Amino acid sequence: MSSADGKTWSEVSGASLSEQDAGTLAELELPSVLDADNATLLDNVHPRCHVDPDPTDVVYDLVALGAGAGGLVSAKQCSRRGGRSALIEQHLHGGDCLNVGCVPSKALIGAARRVRAAKGAAAYGVGVGEVTVDFPFIMQRMRSLRARISPADAVSATSTVGADVFQGRGVFTGPHTVVVNGKTLHFKKAVVASGGSPTVPPIPGLREVPYLTNRTLFNLTSLPPRMTVIGAGPIGLEMAQCFALFGAEVTVLDVAPKVLAREDQDAAKVIEQSVRADGVKFDLGIKNLRFKLAKAAEGGGLPTVTAEYDDAEGVAVSLDCEALLCATGRAPNVEGLGLKEAGVEYEKRTGVAVNDQMQTSNPDIYAVGDCSTKWQFTHMAGTQAQMVVDNAVFGDEKKVHTGIPAVDSVSNSLLFTP
Numbered sequence: 001m002s003s004a005d006g007k008t009w010s011e012v013s014g015a016s017l018s019e020q021d022a023g024t025l026a027e028l029e030l031p032s033v034l035d036a037d038n039a040t041l042l043d044n045v046h047p048r049c050h051v052d053p054d055p056t057d058v059v060y061d062l063v064a065l066g067a068g069a070g071g072l073v074s075a076k077q078c079s080r081r082g083g084r085s086a087l088i089e090q091h092l093h094g095g096d097c098l099n100v101g102c103v104p105s106k107a108l109i110g111a112a113r114r115v116r117a118a119k120g121a122a123a124y125g126v127g128v129g130e131v132t133v134d135f136p137f138i139m140q141r142m143r144s145l146r147a148r149i150s151p152a153d154a155v156s157a158t159s160t161v162g163a164d165v166f167q168g169r170g171v172f173t174g175p176h177t178v179v180v181n182g183k184t185l186h187f188k189k190a191v192v193a194s195g196g197s198p199t200v201p202p203i204p205g206l207r208e209v210p211y212l213t214n215r216t217l218f219n220l221t222s223l224p225p226r227m228t229v230i231g232a233g234p235i236g237l238e239m240a241q242c243f244a245l246f247g248a249e250v251t252v253l254d255v256a257p258k259v260l261a262r263e264d265q266d267a268a269k270v271i272e273q274s275v276r277a278d279g280v281k282f283d284l285g286i287k288n289l290r291f292k293l294a295k296a297a298e299g300g301g302l303p304t305v306t307a308e309y310d311d312a313e314g315v316a317v318s319l320d321c322e323a324l325l326c327a328t329g330r331a332p333n334v335e336g337l338g339l340k341e342a343g344v345e346y347e348k349r350t351g352v353a354v355n356d357q358m359q360t361s362n363p364d365i366y367a368v369g370d371c372s373t374k375w376q377f378t379h380m381a382g383t384q385a386q387m388v389v390d391n392a393v394f395g396d397e398k399k400v401h402t403g404i405p406a407v408d409s410v411s412n413s414l415l416f417t418p
């Protein structure tokens, strides 16, 4: 819900927040204390007093649902090229990449790289003295970078190119209509760009203990002495490696017997060795995993959570941590969008079904990015969106190009020892 007093988040951030503002921050999964960087971020990607335009009597050439890379590129490109477009976002413009994905994770990786270089400097004959890590500073730098980059994905940047921006949850009500904040938008073409969410598997006790996902990890302000990561996939490994370099005792747990189980195993082994060398411990092939709360968080501190499981040899293990990161994979956001009403076929696990032009079972609705593809990268969502605008609005017949290298992302990561 937007506020009506005309003030920005930056203007209210110094004072104690109203119940409505505090509720909005909780909904957005941001810390309840609004610092200057997060206030700037929100001013750009979730303005406090946003007013939706009036869509009466408009038939949009293109409506995009979701303002991550896929939705932003779709709506902006359509407008830039003379089409009439609308963009609907329920959470933060910029989506996962800016707010809780690529940008904050790579900011932490940047710091972790420096720790590793400093720790290894002696081997090159370079003395740097004792290496210390200021975790609150690292997190503050991350928030500052995120805020600094956010104008590129801002609501105002989308409005400036002529697209109408709606701040709320969009739900399709028919093959050519979507409702947001009680207003019906009529469209010729639409793009579903609803992204994905972290999955939380039904591990006994997990939902009863405090756990983090990528949506909340970047809110930490103090370094957990011990961190347990569930899931030896790319996100789990990246963050395990960073936190180990920052000085936490990190253990990665997985029921699979090997890391990066879906990737090339020669490459996965090299990555595992590098992550182990930075201090991460692994317990793979475990069984009977369960969690319990050993100590609740007190006075703004961290809780203690216990993981119990049988290791690969069947030995019972009990492992305590102050931060439990659930990184067990991601699921496409396809529920509650009214896709059935729009005639769009989807599956909960694999997402919206599309052909090689990213067209769904409703030929006037397309789907791009994490909600419809297994190549879950920002550049892939953006490239697909660009192609969809060409096809849907400007009559091209381009086909999806899957040769975009994942290496763009790998090169941003820390996982390899240079």
Ligand SMILES: Cc1cc2nc3c(=O)[nH]c(=O)nc-3n(C[C@H](O)[C@H](O)[C@H](O)COP(=O)(O)OP(=O)(O)OC[C@H]3O[C@@H](n4cnc5c(N)ncnc54)[C@H](O)[C@@H]3O)c2cc1C
Pocket (backbone or CB within 6 Å): 065, 066, 067, 068, 069, 070, 071, 088, 089, 090, 091, 092, 093, 094, 095, 096, 097, 100, 101, 102, 103, 105, 106, 168, 169, 170, 171, 193, 194, 195, 196, 214, 235, 333, 336, 337, 368, 369, 370, 371, 375, 376, 377, 378, 379, 380, 381, 409, 412
């Ligand atoms: C920790 C992490 C690190 C990553 N690192 C990298 C990296 O280094 N390089 C890389 O290329 N990729 C990386 N990714 C992946 C990248 O973030 C995603 O591929 C990219 O964000 C996908 O863009 P998208 O537009 O499909 O979806 P998203 O960015 O998820 O955006 C979807 C948006 O849709 C909104 N939405 C959903 N439903 C509705 C609705 N009904 N109404 C209105 N809005 C709705 C959501 O709120 C969300 O903002 C990373 C991801 C994570 C989690």
